[in-house]
Amino acid sequence: MIAVIVRRELTDWLRDGRLLWLGAGCVALLLVVALVGWQSTLTQVEQRHSAIERETGNFLGQGAKNPHSAAHFGQYAFRPVLLPAAIDPGVSPWMGSMVWMEAHRRNLAEFRPAEDGAGQRQATGLSVAWVLQYVVPLLIIMLGFAIVAGERERGTLALLLAQGLRLRTLTLGKGLAVLAATVLLLLPVLALILVLYVSTPTEVEVTGAVPRLAWMGLAYALYLASFVGVVACVSLGARDARTSLFVLLLAWVGLVVLVPRLATDIAGVRHPVPTATEFWDAIKRGEGGSVMPGTRPEERAARLREELAAELLARYRVERLEDLPVNFTAVYLQRLEDADAPVIDHVYGRLWAAQEQQRTLRSLAGWFSPTVPLRELSMALAGTDPFALRHFGDAAEAHRRRLVAELNGTQARDGAGRAFYVAPAETWQRMPQFHYEPPPVADVLARHRVDLALLVLWALLPLLAAGVLAARRPVAR
Amino acid sequence: MSNGVLAREWLLLRAERSFGLACLLLLALLGYGSWSGAAWQQQRLVDHEDGVALAAEAVAREAGQIAAIERGELSIAAAASAGLPHVVRTELALPPRALAGAAIGEAELRPTRATIAATTRAHEMFRFQEVDNPILLGWGRFDLAFLVVLLLPLLVAGFSCTVLSADRASGTLRLLLSQPVGVGRLAAVRVLLRGGLLTLLAAAGAVLGWLVLGAGDAAPRAIDYAQLAGVILAYGAFWCALALWIVSRNRSSEHNALVLVLVWALLVLVLPALTTLVARELSPVPSRLEYITSAREAENAANARGRELLSGYLLDHPELEATRGDAVAPFIKTFVLVQREVEQAIAPVVERYAAAERAQQRVGATLRWLSPRDLTEQALLQIAGNDPSRHARFEAQAAELRAAWLEAVEPQIISGRRLSAAEYRALPRPVFVEVAAAERVRDWLVSLGLLGLFTAVLAFAAARNFASLSPADDR
Numbered sequence: 001m002i003a004v005i006v007r008r009e010l011t012d013w014l015r016d017g018r019l020l021w022l023g024a025g026c027v028a029l030l031l032v033v034a035l036v037g038w039q040s041t042l043t044q045v046e047q048r049h050s051a052i053e054r055e056t057g058n059f060l061g062q063g064a065k066n067p068h069s070a071a072h073f074g075q076y077a078f079r080p081v082l083l084p085a086a087i088d089p090g091v092s093p094w095m096g097s098m099v100w101m102e103a104h105r106r107n108l109a110e111f112r113p114a115e116d117g118a119g120q121r122q123a124t125g126l127s128v129a130w131v132l133q134y135v136v137p138l139l140i141i142m143l144g145f146a147i148v149a150g151e152r153e154r155g156t157l158a159l160l161l162a163q164g165l166r167l168r169t170l171t172l173g174k175g176l177a178v179l180a181a182t183v184l185l186l187l188p189v190l191a192l193i194l195v196l197y198v199s200t201p202t203e204v205e206v207t208g209a210v211p212r213l214a215w216m217g218l219a220y221a222l223y224l225a226s227f228v229g230v231v232a233c234v235s236l237g238a239r240d241a242r243t244s245l246f247v248l249l250l251a252w253v254g255l256v257v258l259v260p261r262l263a264t265d266i267a268g269v270r271h272p273v274p275t276a277t278e279f280w281d282a283i284k285r286g287e288g289g290s291v292m293p294g295t296r297p298e299e300r301a302a303r304l305r306e307e308l309a310a311e312l313l314a315r316y317r318v319e320r321l322e323d324l325p326v327n328f329t330a331v332y333l334q335r336l337e338d339a340d341a342p343v344i345d346h347v348y349g350r351l352w353a354a355q356e357q358q359r360t361l362r363s364l365a366g367w368f369s370p371t372v373p374l375r376e377l378s379m380a381l382a383g384t385d386p387f388a389l390r391h392f393g394d395a396a397e398a399h400r401r402r403l404v405a406e407l408n409g410t411q412a413r414d415g416a417g418r419a420f421y422v423a424p425a426e427t428w429q430r431m432p433q434f435h436y437e438p439p440p441v442a443d444v445l446a447r448h449r450v451d452l453a454l455l456v457l458w459a460l461l462p463l464l465a466a467g468v469l470a471a472r473r474p475v476a477r
Numbered sequence: 478m479s480n481g482v483l484a485r486e487w488l489l490l491r492a493e494r495s496f497g498l499a500c501l502l503l504l505a506l507l508g509y510g511s512w513s514g515a516a517w518q519q520q521r522l523v524d525h526e527d528g529v530a531l532a533a534e535a536v537a538r539e540a541g542q543i544a545a546i547e548r549g550e551l552s553i554a555a556a557a558s559a560g561l562p563h564v565v566r567t568e569l570a571l572p573p574r575a576l577a578g579a580a581i582g583e584a585e586l587r588p589t590r591a592t593i594a595a596t597t598r599a600h601e602m603f604r605f606q607e608v609d610n611p612i613l614l615g616w617g618r619f620d621l622a623f624l625v626v627l628l629l630p631l632l633v634a635g636f637s638c639t640v641l642s643a644d645r646a647s648g649t650l651r652l653l654l655s656q657p658v659g660v661g662r663l664a665a666v667r668v669l670l671r672g673g674l675l676t677l678l679a680a681a682g683a684v685l686g687w688l689v690l691g692a693g694d695a696a697p698r699a700i701d702y703a704q705l706a707g708v709i710l711a712y713g714a715f716w717c718a719l720a721l722w723i724v725s726r727n728r729s730s731e732h733n734a735l736v737l738v739l740v741w742a743l744l745v746l747v748l749p750a751l752t753t754l755v756a757r758e759l760s761p762v763p764s765r766l767e768y769i770t771s772a773r774e775a776e777n778a779a780n781a782r783g784r785e786l787l788s789g790y791l792l793d794h795p796e797l798e799a800t801r802g803d804a805v806a807p808f809i810k811t812f813v814l815v816q817r818e819v820e821q822a823i824a825p826v827v828e829r830y831a832a833a834e835r836a837q838q839r840v841g842a843t844l845r846w847l848s849p850r851d852l853t854e855q856a857l858l859q860i861a862g863n864d865p866s867r868h869a870r871f872e873a874q875a876a877e878l879r880a881a882w883l884e885a886v887e888p889q890i891i892s893g894r895r896l897s898a899a900e901y902r903a904l905p906r907p908v909f910v911e912v913a914a915a916e917r918v919r920d921w922l923v924s925l926g927l928l929g930l931f932t933a934v935l936a937f938a939a940a941r942n943f944a945s946l947s948p949a950d951d952r
Contacts, residue, residue: 018735025739029747032751036754036758043764047764047766047767048766050766050767050770051764051766051767051769051770054770054774055770055773057774058770058773058774058777061777062777062780063777063780063781065780073773073776076769076770078766090615091611091612091614091615091616093615094586094611094614094615095611097765097766098766098769108608111765111766111769112586112614114583114586114614114615115586115587115765126750126751126754134746135742135746135747138738138742142735142738142739146731150731241730241731242639242730242731242734245731245734245735245738246495246635246734249631249635249738250635253627253628253631257627258506258628260616261616261617261618261619261623262509262619264612264613264616264619265513265613265618265619268610268613268618269513269516272520273608273609273610274608275520275523275524275527275608276524276590276608277524277527277528277531279608351608354610355610358610358612359612362612385612386610386611386612389611
């Protein structure tokens with residue numbers, strides 16, 4: 001019986017043109033955004049590779065130079081692009097694409113793709129994930145709003161039930177028809193897109209792409225199933241098709257647009273991150289450090305210099321800094337780095353803590369909308385969430401400290417007794433190069449287990465509610 | 478007769494509980510939007526004022542120290558960096574406008590402060606900026622503009638799509654068509670009553686919400702409020718006209734609702750994104766990675782010629798040859814000249830980038846005429862002072878100020894002299910020059926005019942459809 005209902009429903013939608021037009025529009029949009037997204041990913045990857053190559057050449061080709069000048073010249077770390085990012089760019093257009101690793105300072109990632117041109121929020125958000133998150137639920141609503149309410153409005157529901165058909169069976173059949181239509185429309189297109197992505201020879205990071213994509217597929221399946229459940233519930237409860245459509249549209253606005261945005265906004269207001277002035281000022285004042293916190297950098301530097309000079313002169317039992325067996329300036333510069341490290345960790349730690357509090361608060365909104373946990377999980381799996389940037393930034397910072405220590409060490413060792421040491425050009429070849437491994441998928445899932453659980457709940461609860469409603473709902477008012 | 482129809486329709490509408498609930502929901506959301514936008518604006522304002530105060534304090538301290546050294550009241554050892562031409566700096570700040578929080582747009586992505594000093598590279602001018610959560614940047618704030626462009630049309634469409642089709646379904650349309658009140662007039666009254674009320678509520682709610690919750694330390698003027706309300710009313714009128722046109726096609730409620738939702742999704746979600754995408758594809762902006770790597774390549778090349786550059790400069794300007802007591806270290810002089818060389822070397826890359834960005838903006842601005850949402854959003858952003866053109870203006874003024882600053886301090890750096898009090902006072906001072914009010918009003922009128930044109934075309938098409946309706950159409 002269920003198969004008959006599914007077939008009948010699909011035939012009806014084909015006949016009235018709804019499936020054809022809505023499906024064609026949705027598929028066309030999906031294909032356009034997939035191709036544009038892929039093209040943009042390829043361009044990004046190409047630019048990144050060219051930049052890495054040139055940047056490596058820049059660092060190695062500095063020529064003879066003072067090692068500390070080389071530390072100021074620094075290196076750039078370029079954020080990798082994972083294959084799933086082509087499906088869900090998440091917030092990567094609003095995150096910096098590279099980090100400048102230089103002496104004395106931890107920089108935030110800079111050069112956000114969204115800064116290139118106006119109105120990018122709309123365009124950069126247009127992706128396969130966006131279509132699946134926003135447009136496909138609308139498609140499900142358009143297909144399914146009248147599955148029961150339409151029959152009730154036309155007066156055919158009583159007739160169907162009088163023939164021995166159970167309302168639960170009818171709802172299940174029609175709900176499955178909505179699901180089948182969605183799957184039939186999306187699956188071939190998504191498969192085609194994946195084949196295109198995987199078959200194009202590129203430098204896109206594919207390591208771990210299969211489990212990431214598989215988990216993303218599961219997350220989206222749960223998400224879309226939750227909308228089928230919501231549609232069935234509303235259509236069962238509505239007195240006519242128009243009311244059902246109107247309620248579902250309001251539900252769509254609430255679940256897909258308002259709740260996620262409201263949650264993000266409230267989280268931002270409740271746990272504000274420091275302003276730019278506060279943030280950089282805290283670093284300037286040495287907040288969280290052990291050396292005279294709250295003072296000006298020059299004062300702290302002078303104190304450190306004084307203490308270090310006394311310490312080294314005593315340790316090596318010499319009268320003058322020039323007589324030390326190490327280059328005093330280099331040891332002092334490294335001491336400054338060591339003193340700055342806890343300040344940087346403290347101030348950045350506070351920023352990350354605020355972002356983490358925002359995420360926790362945002363996650364609570366997952367109880368009110370499946371879009372919230374889906375978005376969080378999807379972009380985390382795609383490596384395009386703020387945590388991915390933080391993970392990358394931490395790796396870059398660890399490398400920066402290693403690199404600067406290495407350069408200062410070179411000067412301390414080789415520049416002993418010289419007022420101004422110039423290292424030979426080949427020195428830079430010995431310096432460490434930056435390598436980065438994104439977090440494994442198991443870590444991402446562990447971090448987002450609540451989001452995954454919420455998605456499962458959202459997929460199951462409306463279906464259960466529809467079952468209960470179908471058992472209790474009177475045929476007509 | 479129309480008054481009678483209006484009164485009757487009003488009574489019917491009052492009985493619709495869902496309409497009342499929708500109005501309450503809209504007002505509640507507008508209230509939250511005003512409060513949230515105002516909180517953002519207040520934070521911006523505090524940050525701006527803190528920045529300006531810190532910069533003013535630094536200028537006063539510097540000027541005081543230079544003057545004290547000149548008067549012999551302070552030794553150079555006690556204020557080692559006072560008046561050093563490579564140390565003095567200034568800051569240009571972009572102040573938030575009085576309605577900045579009403580339409581935030583991409584304001585958080587754009588720099589609002591520029592640090593200008595001889596040792597700050599061109600690409601470092603806007604460096605110490607945003608530390609905000611990328612989620613907030615990407616998903617956007619819950620501001621008034623968001624509510625107006627997204628939610629208002631959906632409510633207008635939702636409550637207007639059945640104004641005739643319900644009569645058609647119940648079989649009373651034939652009766653209506655035989656009445657002396659034209660069916661077009663009846664439909665218009667119904668749509669205007671529903672859509673118009675919601676639009677009026679949105680405009681009044683936005684203004685009142687801002688007056689009560691939003692103004693904070695900033696005080697918008699009446700013209701700001703009038704512009705805000707004008708844009709909301711024009712956008713609402715467009716959606717009323719669209720709903721009227723769809724209703725005039727005399728189809729079922731289900732059909733009308735589906736078409737309105739599709740049109741809404743197309744105009745509000747898809748078209749604005751597609752127009753930006755098309756603009757981006759037609760005029761792609763070169764990679765910023767190329768910019769930075771080119772700058773560093775040029776820096777390496779110029780560094781290798783550092784001494785040569787300094788000698789060359791002094792050959793051209795022998796009067797700047799350092800004398801005894803040189804206050805500026807040689808590596809600083811080289812650094813400044815290297816940066817000048819780097820900027821000359823990468824000028825073609827910068828120009829290519831700027832030209833592509835200008836072209837993209839031109840294409841985007843042209844395509845925006847096709848999208849009522851974009852027109853509305855753009856007008857709201859302009860009122861709020863968060864439109865991309867104001868930020869571009871700020872960046873251009875920062876670049877000009879930097880050029881003037883370098884011109885003033887570079888000779889002092891090379892000659893190794895500290896700035897005198899008079900020279901320090903004569904340095905260019907940062908003042909952001911706003912676009913003329915008349916120009917802003919003109920842009921606002923253009924947006925309103927285009928929205929009005931769309932509205933008029935739809936209303937005309939609806940009137941024609943209504944004119945061709947006859948009792949026989951009630952089938």
